[in-house]
Amino acid sequence: MMYLEGPPRVIETRVLSTMPAKFRRPGLRSDWADANRGGKPVDCFIEGPSFDASGNLYLVDIPFGRVFRIATDGRWSLVIEYDGWPNGLKIAPDGRILVADYMNGLMELDARRGTIRTLLGHRNSESFRGCNDLHIASTGDIYFTDQGQTGLHDPSGRVFRLRPDGRLDCLISNGPSPNGLVLDPNETVLFVAMTRDNCVWRVLLTKDGGVAKVGKFSSFFGTSGPDGLAMDAKGQLFVAHASLGHVFVLAANGECIARIRSCTGPTCTNIAFGPDGALFITESSTGSVLIADLDSLFDRTRGGHRT
Numbered sequence: 001m002m003y004l005e006g007p008p009r010v011i012e013t014r015v016l017s018t019m020p021a022k023f024r025r026p027g028l029r030s031d032w033a034d035a036n037r038g039g040k041p042v043d044c045f046i047e048g049p050s051f052d053a054s055g056n057l058y059l060v061d062i063p064f065g066r067v068f069r070i071a072t073d074g075r076w077s078l079v080i081e082y083d084g085w086p087n088g089l090k091i092a093p094d095g096r097i098l099v100a101d102y103m104n105g106l107m108e109l110d111a112r113r114g115t116i117r118t119l120l121g122h123r124n125s126e127s128f129r130g131c132n133d134l135h136i137a138s139t140g141d142i143y144f145t146d147q148g149q150t151g152l153h154d155p156s157g158r159v160f161r162l163r164p165d166g167r168l169d170c171l172i173s174n175g176p177s178p179n180g181l182v183l184d185p186n187e188t189v190l191f192v193a194m195t196r197d198n199c200v201w202r203v204l205l206t207k208d209g210g211v212a213k214v215g216k217f218s219s220f221f222g223t224s225g226p227d228g229l230a231m232d233a234k235g236q237l238f239v240a241h242a243s244l245g246h247v248f249v250l251a252a253n254g255e256c257i258a259r260i261r262s263c264t265g266p267t268c269t270n271i272a273f274g275p276d277g278a279l280f281i282t283e284s285s286t287g288s289v290l291i292a293d294l295d296s297l298f299d300r301t302r303g304g305h306r307t
Contacts, residue, residue, distance in 0.1 A: 002218075003256050008249070011260045011292050016280065019044050019287035020076050025064060032063035032085055032102075035149075044287045047228070048089035048099075048133075049272040049280050057272075057289070058097065058111075059282065060086035067099070067109060067116075070289070080114050088133030088144070088180075088228075088270070100131040100144050106162065123168060129157070133180045133228065133270075137187055140164040143171075145178040151196035152176050159192055159203070171203065171211050180228040180270065185235055191217060193226035193239065200226055200239060200250075218254050220244070228270030230279075236297070240268040240281060247271055247281055249297065260292045 024043040033042050046068075048060040057070040058079070067079040067086055084107070088100035097109040098119070105121040105128050122128065129148025136142055142162040150157035157175035162168050172178065177196035183189065190203040190211075202217035217237075220226060224243035231237050235252040238260075245266035249258035262268050265285035272280050274291075281290040 002254070008256045009258045009296065011258055011294070011296060013260060013263045013281065013290040013292045015264060016289045016291040017070055017074055017076070018289070019046065019061075019068075023061075023066075023068070023076060023078065024287065028064075030063040045284045046282050046287055046289075047087060047270045047284060049270055049282050049289065050089050050091045050097075051272060051274060052091050052097075052111075053095065055275050057274075057280065058089055058091065059289070060089050060099065062087055062102070067111075069111065079111050080109065080116055082116055084116075085130075087131065090134050090136050092136050092140075098134060098136065098142065100134045102130040102132065102147075105131055106134070106142065106144060120162060120168070123160075123170075132178070135181050135183060135190075137183055139187075143181055143183070143190060145175075145181055145192065147175075147178055147195075150175065150177050155197075157194075159190075169209060172201075172214070175201070177225070179226065180240070182229040182231045182237070184231060185233055191229055191231070191237055193229055195225035195227060195242065198222065198225040200229070200237070218248075218250055218256075220248070224267075227268070228282075230271045230273060232273070238271055238279065240271045242267050242269055242284075244268075247279065247292070258297055262290060264288050264290065 026043040045062045055072045059068045065084045066081045084104045085102035086099045099107040106119045108119045109116045128146045132145045132147040134144035146158040155176040157178040159172035179193040179195045181192045192201045199219045200217045204213045222243040227242040228240040237250040239248045245262040247260040267285040269284045270282045279292045
């Protein structure tokens with residue numbers, strides 16, 4: 001994490017909400033924890049924050065196949081529990097709720113009915129390795145990562161794009177653990193977190209639908225790596241780091257200009273901008289949702305704004 005003129009400013013967080021005890025499952029073993037937490041039981045592992053048009057915040061709980069909704073009054077409710085490992089969740093402008101499910105592929109949730117269906121479960125009759133996160137473009141294209149257990153020992157993770165007409169393009173096939181992803185404001189560059197290489201890739205999208213000049217945009221350190229990504233209208237990239245307890249803010253040139261510090265645990269996994277422009281962070285080791293005020297990042301006299 002590099003900076004030029006001065007060190008990154010520090011932005012503090014506060015706890016917005018924590019998963020209520022009635023929804024936690026202490027001491028309960030899960031296949032997901034066996035594979036991803038060394039067999040240590042976890043009572044929850046929340047990720048995938050996304051707001052609907054009414055300001056309700058949706059979250060996933062990976063090991064127990066659950067999706068929750070936090071209402072504007074702070075009340076938690078269970079939307080669905082099913083046989084799966086929901087990992088990433090995004091709500092499209094038209095209200096569709098899409099889920100990247102590690103077990104089942106790309107899915108669509110009907111929150112009103114409390115049902116979920118598989119939208120895309122395989123490619124050429126081959127199952128995905130383990131879908132992790134997704135991003136929805138203004139065109140309706142769905143970008144998603146297929147991470148599985150890939151890493152530096154097996155750099156074969158994939159990044160896909162699903163077109164509205166059903167066409168599926170594989171954009172990256174050599175990723176060491178592709179995770180969170182986001183487009184730049186012009187939707188000509190895709191940023192992808194490569195968790196187990198502790199870096200973020202910059203993927204140039206060509207006019208013919210391919211990719212070119214893929215490079216490493218930023219590098220980090222730690223026992224885990226970058227997880228969820230978000231971007232504001234100024235092209236500033238927000239990177240949630242899953243072991244350093246921070247969200248790092250990178251300028252368009254890659255310089256680290258701010259770090260948003262967790263007030264609870266170190267496992268900052270996913271992030272989302274709220275209706276008022278604040279940043280919401282899932283801190284998965286404590287099952288908490290954190291909030292950060294970003295006013296100090298924007299000089300309103302120069303027209304800075306968020307999305």
